[in-house]
Amino acid sequence: MKATVLVRPKAGILDPQGEAVERSLRQLGFTVGDARVGKVIDLEVEASSASEARAQVERMCERLLANPLIESYDIELEENGS
């Protein structure tokens, strides 16, 4: 099963990368605000069901992939070959 984890800086956490990206976009003439930069982690997970895969990936997020003090995460699952 293919899993995609989106890790984002939590609301209220200073995100200098997001600010730099936003400044650069404004210089290019785009009218934008609230740019935030996170991470995407793609995984191939062995699991017999979507709920089992989700539970596994949640444990990965809590132990390693995200730091709960500063980051939130979202998990997307996609069955292979369906």
Next chain:
Amino acid sequence: MTERRPRVAVVVFPGSNDDRDAAWALSALGAEPVLAWHADPEAPAVDGVVLPGGFSYGDYLRAGAIARFAPALEWVSAFAAEGGPVLGICNGFQILCEAGLLPGVLRPNASLSFVCRDVVVIAERDDTLFTSRCDSGQALTIPVKHGDGCYHPPPDLPEEQIAFRYAPGQNPNGSERDIAGVVNAAGNVLGLMPHPEHAVDPLLGSGDGGLLLAGLIEAARDRSYARA
């Protein structure tokens, strides 16, 4: 009578680059440094631990996030839990935070630039194992060199766990509340971004870092006598 040279471990990770400087400084200040490889699960016979600076595991994902699962962290955690003095410098500070041995987390510098320069930090306390040689409020000149040094404390971090602050106007990385170093609640684990091991000889700019390392060595020496 010469004083005993207490054994102090310096844990070496792939990507550590201040391990040798830390060992040199410990030796110069009266300790016997013991380099301990991160993958060795067996605890060396030591009375103090230093987690040195560098870029363990390439700082992938978040600084310190992968190193915290190194086998050595098991015995370091046990050593800390029983009151042993543990000092994390720069990357070592990041690892201790990710491992939950210290509160908070270190994030990319607010400027997004790597900073490498001397800063003045203020010792907020003189009653921790590590600051026993400092006076409360004493200004120390110690270099920083990091890209991920912006400290984000948990919202409830007690004031008494703040061991070092950047002097007014000196905050090099955007750390909240100007925090440069924190101790755990028990006071036996310290993490800080400045590098005391690079400031042990006035000939090279400053000897102020020696005060801090001497505190660690003294605590390790006391421990070695208590154990004997």
